[in-house]
Amino acid sequence: xxxxxxxxxxxxxxxxxxxxxxxxxxxxxxxxxxxxxxxxxxxxxxxxxxxxxxxxxxxxxxxxxxxxxxxxxxxxxxxxxxxxxxxxxxxxxxxxxxxxxxxxxxxxxxxxxxxxxxxxxxxxxxxxxxxxxxxxxxxxxxxxxxxxxxxxxxx
Amino acid sequence: xxxxxxxxxxxxxxxxxxxxxxxxxxxxxxxxxxxxxxxxxxxxxxxxxxxxxxxxxxxxxxxxxxxxxxxxxxxxxxxxxxxxxxxxxxxxxxxxxxxxxxxxxxxxxxxxxxxxxxxxxxxxxxxxxxxxxxxxxxxxxxxxxxxxxxxxxxxxxxxxxxxxxxxxxxxxxxxxxxxxxxxxxxxxxxxxxxxxxxxxxxxxxxxxxxxxxxxxxxxxxxxxxxxxxxxxxxxxxxxxxxxxxxxxxxxxxxxxxxxxxxxxxxxxxxxxxxxxxxxxxxxxxxxxxxxxxxxxxxxxxxxxxxxxxxxxxxxxxxxxxxxxxxxxxxxxxxxxxxxxxxxxxxxxxxxxxxxxxxxxxxxxxxxxxxxxxxxxxxxxxxxxxxxxxxxxxxxxxxxxxxxxxxxxxxxxxxxxxxxxxxxxxxxxxxxxxxxxxxxxxxxxxxxxxxxxxxxxxxxxxxxxxxxxxxxxxxxxxxxxxxxxxxxxxxxxxxxxxxxxxxxxxxxxxxxxxxxxxxxxxxxxxxxxxxxxxxxxxxxxxxxxxxxxxxxxxxxxxxxxxxxxxxxxxxxxxxxxxxxxxxxxxxxxxxxxxxxxxxxxxxxxxxxxxxxxxxxxxxxxxxxxxxxxxxxxxxxxxxxxxxxxxxxxxxxxxxxxxxxxxxxxxxxxxxxxxxxxxxxxxxxxxxxxxxxxxxxxxxxxxxxxxxxxxxxxxxxxxxxxxxxxxxxxxxxxxxxxxx
Ligand code: FES
Ligand code: FES
Numbered sequence: 001x002x003x004x005x006x007x008x009x010x011x012x013x014x015x016x017x018x019x020x021x022x023x024x025x026x027x028x029x030x031x032x033x034x035x036x037x038x039x040x041x042x043x044x045x046x047x048x049x050x051x052x053x054x055x056x057x058x059x060x061x062x063x064x065x066x067x068x069x070x071x072x073x074x075x076x077x078x079x080x081x082x083x084x085x086x087x088x089x090x091x092x093x094x095x096x097x098x099x100x101x102x103x104x105x106x107x108x109x110x111x112x113x114x115x116x117x118x119x120x121x122x123x124x125x126x127x128x129x130x131x132x133x134x135x136x137x138x139x140x141x142x143x144x145x146x147x148x149x150x151x152x153x154x155x
Numbered sequence: 156x157x158x159x160x161x162x163x164x165x166x167x168x169x170x171x172x173x174x175x176x177x178x179x180x181x182x183x184x185x186x187x188x189x190x191x192x193x194x195x196x197x198x199x200x201x202x203x204x205x206x207x208x209x210x211x212x213x214x215x216x217x218x219x220x221x222x223x224x225x226x227x228x229x230x231x232x233x234x235x236x237x238x239x240x241x242x243x244x245x246x247x248x249x250x251x252x253x254x255x256x257x258x259x260x261x262x263x264x265x266x267x268x269x270x271x272x273x274x275x276x277x278x279x280x281x282x283x284x285x286x287x288x289x290x291x292x293x294x295x296x297x298x299x300x301x302x303x304x305x306x307x308x309x310x311x312x313x314x315x316x317x318x319x320x321x322x323x324x325x326x327x328x329x330x331x332x333x334x335x336x337x338x339x340x341x342x343x344x345x346x347x348x349x350x351x352x353x354x355x356x357x358x359x360x361x362x363x364x365x366x367x368x369x370x371x372x373x374x375x376x377x378x379x380x381x382x383x384x385x386x387x388x389x390x391x392x393x394x395x396x397x398x399x400x401x402x403x404x405x406x407x408x409x410x411x412x413x414x415x416x417x418x419x420x421x422x423x424x425x426x427x428x429x430x431x432x433x434x435x436x437x438x439x440x441x442x443x444x445x446x447x448x449x450x451x452x453x454x455x456x457x458x459x460x461x462x463x464x465x466x467x468x469x470x471x472x473x474x475x476x477x478x479x480x481x482x483x484x485x486x487x488x489x490x491x492x493x494x495x496x497x498x499x500x501x502x503x504x505x506x507x508x509x510x511x512x513x514x515x516x517x518x519x520x521x522x523x524x525x526x527x528x529x530x531x532x533x534x535x536x537x538x539x540x541x542x543x544x545x546x547x548x549x550x551x552x553x554x555x556x557x558x559x560x561x562x563x564x565x566x567x568x569x570x571x572x573x574x575x576x577x578x579x580x581x582x583x584x585x586x587x588x589x590x591x592x593x594x595x596x597x598x599x600x601x602x603x604x605x606x607x608x609x610x611x612x613x614x615x616x617x618x619x620x621x622x623x624x625x626x627x628x629x630x631x632x633x634x635x636x637x638x639x640x641x642x643x644x645x646x647x648x649x650x651x652x653x654x655x656x657x658x659x660x661x662x663x664x665x666x667x668x669x670x671x672x673x674x675x676x677x678x679x680x681x682x683x684x685x686x687x688x689x690x691x692x693x694x695x696x697x698x699x700x701x702x703x704x705x706x707x708x709x710x711x712x713x714x715x716x717x718x719x720x721x722x723x724x725x726x727x728x729x730x731x732x733x734x735x736x737x738x739x740x741x742x743x744x745x746x747x748x749x750x751x752x753x754x755x756x757x758x759x760x761x762x763x764x765x766x767x768x769x770x771x772x773x774x775x776x777x778x779x780x781x782x783x784x785x786x787x788x789x790x791x792x793x794x795x796x797x798x799x800x801x802x803x804x805x806x807x808x809x810x811x812x813x814x815x816x817x818x819x820x821x822x823x824x825x826x827x828x829x830x831x832x833x834x835x836x837x838x839x840x841x842x843x844x845x846x847x848x849x850x851x852x853x854x855x856x857x858x859x860x861x862x863x864x865x866x867x868x869x870x871x872x873x874x875x876x877x878x879x880x881x882x883x884x885x886x887x888x889x890x891x892x893x
Contacts, residue, residue, distance in 0.1 A: 020435050027434070028435065033375065034374070036513075038598065041598075041832050041833075043832060073375070074375035084370070084373045088370050088373055091366045093366070094232030094803060095513060096560065096562070097514045099372050123842075126840045126842040130513070131511060131565075133806060133808070134803070134806070135844035
């Protein structure tokens with residue numbers, strides 16, 4: 001069936017079964033590869049995107065359930081988000097495979113909580129696995145970005 | 156201990172095979188005997204002749220003078236894109252801010268790992284084996300620019316200087332690399348070049364050496380295998396046997412073929428392939444497939460039964476016919492030494508561990524007749540080329556590989572049987588016409604596909620002398636050998652029936668060097684469960700065993716564990732010198748002695764892959780689970796090229812080891828893995844991660860690796876911290892029982 005989606009501000013038509021996870025529509029239909037597959041069962045966070053500003057696991061979001069919801073993916077942050085600058089400053093990524101999801105979770109955190117505490121970071125980020133163990137740099141980069149984001153926040 | 160240049164190392168681990176043995180191994184696998192060729196000749200046979208340009212296979216220079224370094228290794232997170240390109244930039248005096256780096260194609264003739272003899276990444280060797288090669292390449296290119304400038308300006312070459320990509324002369328003349336490019340390319344490369352004195356380095360060892368790929372990885376632009384989309388590409392998944400060693404008996408694909416998007420269903424050596432348009436259709440097709448499996452030769456035991464067998468083997472009550480005890484360190488006469496009351500007995504159990512890379516295994520293959528191209532996060536280029544060549548019947552070097560980023564490896568991407576690569580090639584061969592096929596493993600496929608860190612059991616008995624220090628040491632290791640599972644690996648890594656990766660870290664331990672009588676032996680039972688190197692390989696079990704045994708000995712002697720180690724390192728002499736230095740540094744920086752509120756410290760020191768790491772952790776049991784809040788690491792890895800990335804590897808290696816020590820295990824029930832995804836295979840999360848502080852020992856020695864050596868020490872310092880709190884030794888992993 002044909003489904004209309006709004007992704008990063010652009011309307012897209014896709015042909016997919018309604019039960020297809022949004023993740024695979026983004027990847028296999030639209031070839032938007034920034035959003036990653038890691039587990040398929042909402043355990044790793046690699047597939048995190050925003051749906052109307054809320055972080056969701058796209059592997060567990062049937063494309064038919066999205067409706068008129070606005071989807072934002074890592075590509076939608078445009079490379080200029082303060083978190084992305086902070087990620088580079090702290091050399092956060094190792095293999096990098098988890099990092100799109102980490103940044104999308106962090107962006108949603110900062111949008112809701114501009115100055116997150118360690119407990120806020122734990123709560124928002126513990127659903128995002130990093131097998132390379134970049135955790136302490138992720139935490140540092142979020143904290144570093146939080147000052148800057150207070151001015152420019154628009155996740 | 157530095158790696159002897161005439162020896163080869165296998166991807167991630169084993170040491171000690173000669174080139175000659177590697178050739179024999181390669182010939183065995185290739186099924187033909189090639190005498191008088193180097194391994195690179197064999198693995199590179201059939202390689203397309205490529206013109207690498209004036210500056211050789213490692214350096215490309217754009218018209219604007221920007222330098223691109225070709226990385227013959229896999230950048231799988233460990234930061235070698237940064238370290239390797241910094242080596243070139245240093246000797247070349249290039250402008251570091253504009254230096255770029257790319258993965259090189261597979262070509263063993265020019266890109267062989269000089270410590271392996273073939274192209275591959277592992278054993279924390281990327282920097283070590285490239286050190287002189289890339290310095291020479293960089294210095295040679297620099298000399299060519301200097302000569303070009305000297306000729307153009309009619310001044311002596313000795314008076315020409317280079318800094319940040321600018322060539323200049325005291326007369327005021329100056330030019331960019333780009334300006335001189337055409338002339339420099341015509342200069343005959345000098346036969347020998349003078350390398351910098353390390354004290355004159357301006358880039359290496361500084362904070363300026365940072366990752367080159369952080370922006371690409373922070374914006375979703377970095378390209379992994381999973382991200383490959385080619386015109387007309389198909390996606391494949393495979394129904395694998397539920398038990399190791401199982402085979403397809405029969406299958407019914409009627410329903411699978413009716414799933415929209417499914418293109419074809421067919422049997423391959425390892426199962427039944429479902430080929431479709433996209434991952435979701437392929438998975439649905441596989442769900443609709445009915446397969447009957449033949450488990451006649453499959454592993455049917457539970458892991459608990461297998462472990463019970465290991466215990467019986469260690470006690471001498473069971474001797475499977477497929478192996479025999481192999482001594483690996485023997486000193487003095489151990490007869491009758493271990494019967495008295497002055498003997499400490501300790502046993503340890505280690506489970507199977509999955510690598511659980513963030514990106515599950517995958518590979519894009521295109522095959523037309525004997526022509527084959529692979530696009531993926533290649534780590535064991537030459538091994539994979541050889542394995543693919545056998546499927547399509549071609550020369551290894553003719554298998555084209557485009558190397559992408561790997562979403563983690565920890566050893567998994569380079570497997571001795573090239574398992575996922577062979578699967579992709581078989582499927583692409585069936586599809587034919589060079590049509591691209593992306594083999595996708597789901598998390599469940601990846602986690603149940605074996606190639607685990609082997610399960611292991613150690614039984615240790617130490618006779619304690621009057622001074623409280625070891626007088627005699629008996630050590631029995633029971634562990635599967637992955638080297639013995641493959642004739643080629645066996646030829647490279649097994650000597651006198653000892654697979655070095657099963658005992659490294661116990662073999663070579665300074666504690667055994669300090670003990671007058673040693674009887675250490677290993678037994679490697681066979682199972683169809685496949686095993687593989689896993690970040691730091693043998694050290695994943697030998698480090699916790701040696702270090703936790705030392706703490707138990709120290710406690711028994713009522714000597715502080717740091718002091719106890721210092722004394723043993725002194726007794727070990729040269730073999731303990733670097734250990735002593737890192738221990739002292741770690742303890743100085745971490746502090747030592749009692750902490751408040753029930754927190755305790757544990758220490759561990761271990762050498763692996765030529766680097767020595769000491770780790771002091773602060774731990775406490777909270778809500779029934781051990782928590783680590785702070786870890787102080789001291790590392791001696793020779794000359795530190797990229798300090799920031801060394802720290803990153805100590806941080807990441809610590810988390811990886813901590814995750815395994817706390818939670819990691821794959822258990823088998825009647826031969827079937829019980830953990831299939833992150834809901835059952837628990838791994839470390841953000842709220843459980845410690846703060847890691849890294850200190851680097853200044854060194855003038857050539858660089859050694861940092862990708863692995865940070866991992867095993869936390870697996871030992873944490874049990875030591877818990878032991879300090881409770882007085883109860885740890886005897887099995889993981890520490891948090893499911
Ligand atoms: S892939 Fe969606 S949470 Fe892991
Ligand atoms: S950077 Fe590799 S999994 Fe996070």
